[in-house]
Amino acid sequence: MSEINVTAPSPEVSNVDCPPLGATFTLGAEITPTQRAYLKRYGYLHFKGVLNEEEVQLVRRVQDELQERWIAEGVKELKGVPLFFGPGLDGSPAIYRIPYSSEHSPELRSLLDDERFTPLKALVGSGARVGHSEQDGVVLNRYVNTPDSVRPGLGWHTDGLRDIFYLRMPKEMLNFGLHFDHIGPEDGGLRLLPGTHTQGLLSMIFKKPYFIWHRPDPNELCVTTEPGDMTVHDGRLWHRVAQSTRLNAERRSLFVPYSTGAPIIRDEQSRTVLYHRIGRLLRRLKGGA
Ligand SMILES: O=C(O)CCC(=O)C(=O)O
Ligand SMILES: [Fe+2]
Numbered sequence: 001m002s003e004i005n006v007t008a009p010s011p012e013v014s015n016v017d018c019p020p021l022g023a024t025f026t027l028g029a030e031i032t033p034t035q036r037a038y039l040k041r042y043g044y045l046h047f048k049g050v051l052n053e054e055e056v057q058l059v060r061r062v063q064d065e066l067q068e069r070w071i072a073e074g075v076k077e078l079k080g081v082p083l084f085f086g087p088g089l090d091g092s093p094a095i096y097r098i099p100y101s102s103e104h105s106p107e108l109r110s111l112l113d114d115e116r117f118t119p120l121k122a123l124v125g126s127g128a129r130v131g132h133s134e135q136d137g138v139v140l141n142r143y144v145n146t147p148d149s150v151r152p153g154l155g156w157h158t159d160g161l162r163d164i165f166y167l168r169m170p171k172e173m174l175n176f177g178l179h180f181d182h183i184g185p186e187d188g189g190l191r192l193l194p195g196t197h198t199q200g201l202l203s204m205i206f207k208k209p210y211f212i213w214h215r216p217d218p219n220e221l222c223v224t225t226e227p228g229d230m231t232v233h234d235g236r237l238w239h240r241v242a243q244s245t246r247l248n249a250e251r252r253s254l255f256v257p258y259s260t261g262a263p264i265i266r267d268e269q270s271r272t273v274l275y276h277r278i279g280r281l282l283r284r285l286k287g288g289a
Contacts, residue, residue, distance in 0.1 A: 009166050021194055021221065024048050027230065030119045039123070043197030044223075044233040051228035055111060056180055059254060062105045063140045067095045069104075078207065080270035081136050082280050086150040089250050094144065096151045100137035101254075102130075112138060112256055124258045131257035143188070143251040145244040149281055153188055153243035155211040158196075160206055160235040173235035173259065179225035179250040188242035189251060190223040191216070191232065197234035204236055211279070214240065253268075 018037040025035055027047040039045050051059070069075075069082055071093050077083060081099040090093030102109040106157060112130050121128035145152045157176050183189035199207070222242075223231060233239060244251065272280075 015286035031123050040206055042238040047230040049228050050230040056227045062108045066098050073285040080272045082276050087148045090109050096142045098140040101140045102132045102138040125260040128258050129197050131259045135257050139255045141253045146251045156208040156213045156240045157210050158236050175233050176256040177231045178254040179229045180227050183225045185222045185247045188244040191220040191240050193238040194221050196238045197236040
């Protein structure tokens with residue numbers, strides 16, 4: 001993989017050479033034309049080392065603390081968004097998906113509001129903000145690969161379909177993911193179908209059966225990550241989280257919604273979102289919670 005840094009002023013995106021598929025980048029003071037060209041063509045960007053080691057430790061600790069807290073307090077959902085429960089690596093209860101995490105951790109919130117992420121907001125559009133309290137908020141994910149796991153991976157999907165469940169048309173939207181483990185191809189992890197963000201609505205809805213389809217695609221790209229890496233993907237891009245080939249392995253990620261436009265704010269009275277109710281039903285059928 002090549003490391004690409006463009007610091008000199010560059011011409012408009014249309015004249016910029018797009019680096020080859022699989023390129024990785026460094027997050028600087030602004031998103032470069034090269035980076036924009038790559039995002040436009042392939043629908044995603046991979047930035048290396050956006051968080052330092054200390055910050056990686058901080059997020060891992062927050063994830064463990066919130067998990068401990070919600071389990072101790074018997075919290076099952078936050079603002080109508082269910083927490084996903086399942087056994088952890090050592091078999092004791094764990095939470096695989098924690099929504100609204102930055103609302104309950106001022107240190108996580110201030111980390112994500114750090115200046116280094118400002119250039120990313122420019123990508124989303126003017127007035128873009130971190131959706132700490134919008135949709136599902138900042139989500140902490142844990143994928144556990146043990147025989148008892150109820151979520152060793154995540155089936156094919158686009159993130160834009162959520163908009164349809166929130167009763168609005170999928171808008172242009174970017175998802176920012178932070179990664180907390182060393183993940184090579186054999187560790188499973190994020191797989192993308194580059195370029196599918198430009199598909200029409202029909203392909204976005206019907207290309208693959210949402211969430212239940214895990215089969216590898218001949219065109220999928222495997223994103224290999226180190227702790228502290230960041231990925232950005234277009235909400236319309238097809239992707240999945242592949243199960244690890246190593247038993248007793250875990251992968252952690254954090255997803256940050258950046259949005260513009262009218263916020264979708266939920267509160268403690270909000271009803272469980274339909275797609276989460278369907279998801280919970282499917283997990284229960286598999287023995288999860
Ligand atoms: O964990 C990841 O890298 C991806 C998670 C994801 O695609 C999602 O939560 O929608
Ligand atoms: Fe996703």
